[in-house]
Amino acid sequence: MKTVLVTGAGGFIGLNVVKMYSKYGWRVLALVHNRIPNELYNINNVEVIKGDVTNEEFMSQFKSKVNVVAHVAGLAKDIGKDSTFRKLNFEPIKYLSELPTDKIVYVSSSDVYGIKDFINADESTPLIEYPKNPYPKYKIISEIWLRENCSNYVIIRPAAVWGEGDLTLESRVIDFLKSSPFIVHFGKWKGKCRWPLANVKNVAKTIVAVSETDKFNGEAITIIDPEKTTIDEYYRKIARENFPTKTFKNLYLPLWIGKLIGLISTTLSNILKLRDPIFDPTFYAVHHVSSNLDFSSNKMLEAIKTLEEKELVKN
Secondary structure, three states: OOEEEEEOOOOHHHHHHHHHHHHOOOEEEEEEOOOOOHHHHHOOOEEEEEOOOOOHHHHHHHOOOOOEEEEOOOOOOOOOOHHHHHHHHOOOHHHHOOOOOOEEEEEOOHHHHOOOOEEEEOOOOOOOOOOOOHHHHHHHHHHHHHHHHOOOEEEEEEOEEEOOOOOOHHHHHHHHHHHOOEEEEEOOOOOOOEEOEEEHHHHHHHHHHHHOOOOOOOEEEEEOOOOOEEHHHHHHHHHHHHOOOOOOEEEEEOHHHHHHHHHHHHHHHHHOOOOOOOOOOOHHHHHHHOOOEEEOOHHHHHHHHHHHHHHHHHO
């Protein structure tokens, strides 16, 4: 039985990753920082460990005791201080990559490609050189560090992660729709741009898949559902599920208005040092919902296929 250390195991993605490793017969060390979901205690072959991934001395206890490190922990926000993102999203990678005997699986983001219009982009797409937000900035820096200093790694780049238990992405849309009679779209696409959904199970399966094979070592994999969903379809799905008796009309606004609203939200949120935006959309979010974020899922499907084929042979 191989052992994996999953950081950020108390979060939405981390919890699902723990479940998937357990399903495929791994022993899991589930590292949590503050919140410990009760569900963690009911998963087979899981040891829950409370600690801080940014504490190098604490993390050193795992050196050579795990086959794989699945580094899920990090700060995924569109507001906040640059120094905080650096501390949480870059500094730990330097010593985490030294812990496993086999490899580190690093969870990055599809935002490293930039927030602009894409059509079937793949992993060969260049990363944006000067991101305007510290979130992709330190994901890119971490990826570069791994390529230059580590031989046994795989980079996972999820798009907009969704699924059962999501308390971030979907809840923001729900909060907006509570007070708005409109579904608002900015820019030329008028809600017809692709919203890059990535089911959390696809994220978790891919992470386990690359842990069980060396085929993808030194590579990156973008995680996005094969089914294409527009941003308008996504909003309306959430509206139907949460506000079945409420009718929403579409409101189309120029992109510059969205950027102005977003800039105000981001600036005020940062001045007030808020953990979450004072209101939506933020400047960064406006670019997300007004861009055609269309990526290929081929490599993800290839990785998942290797896992499923291995399971069939085992059974």
